[in-house]
Amino acid sequence: MPQLDQILGTYASQIFWLLVVFGTIYLLIGKGMLPKVEQTIDARDRRIAEDLAAAELARVAAADSEHGWQDALEAGRNEAVRxxxxxxxxxxxxxxxxxxxxxxxxxxxxxxxEAAVQKALASAQADLESVGAELTGDLVARLSGATITDAKISKSVKAVMGNA
Incomplete structure (x- = not known):
């Protein structure tokens, strides 16, 4: 069949060049670029590991610093309380x-x-006795017309005030 013979002749050169191009791409990328990318990835991984180690050291140092700060703060609080x-x-x-x-x-x-009150009370009581005696003498004289001695009136007023 002539159609099949033509396919082999026509496409054989295209297949050859396709293999040449893919081979060249494989050699350029696989042998040239891929090692550089792998080196970059390895360098990045190393850098990340170093950064993580440094961060861990910094975290430990910060924790130690925080413990020291907490101790100092506690000591300050205790001193303030004292x-x-x-x-x-x-x-x-x-x-x-x-x-x-x-x-x-x-x-x-x-x-x-209290002493002043007692003194005032005694003075008031004495004044009250003298006023009471005087009033009693006047009332007895006006009501009955009899005269009573001041000593008797004073004695009677003192007796009544002592009971009150």
Missing amino acids: TTQTAKDAAAKASAIRLADVDAALHAKLAEG
């Missing part, structure tokens, strides 16, 4: 002393006030 407690104790002592002084002063003023 200082605050000392200040509270000193303030409580000073307040207790001042309160005792004020209490003593108030008790002294209270005693003075």
Whole structure:
């Protein structure tokens, strides 16, 4: 068949050149470019591994630094608590002393006030007795017309006021 003979003659050269082109591409890419790409990938992998190792070292150093910082912070807090407690104790002592002084002063003023009240009460009672005696004498004189001695009136008023 002539059609088949023609196919072999026509396409044989195309197949040859196709194999030559694919072979050349394979040699250029497989032997020339692929090793460079592999080197780049290996270098990148090494760089990533080194960066991860450096990051791990930095993380460990940061953790150590944080522990030191936490310890210092805790020590500062404890010192602040001690200082605050000392200040509270000193303030409580000073307040207790001042309160005792004020209490003593108030008790002294209270005693003075009670003494003044007692004195005023005694004075008022004496005035009341004298006014009561005078009034009683006037009432008895006006109502009954009798005169009673001041000593008797005073004695009667004192007896009544003592019972009241």
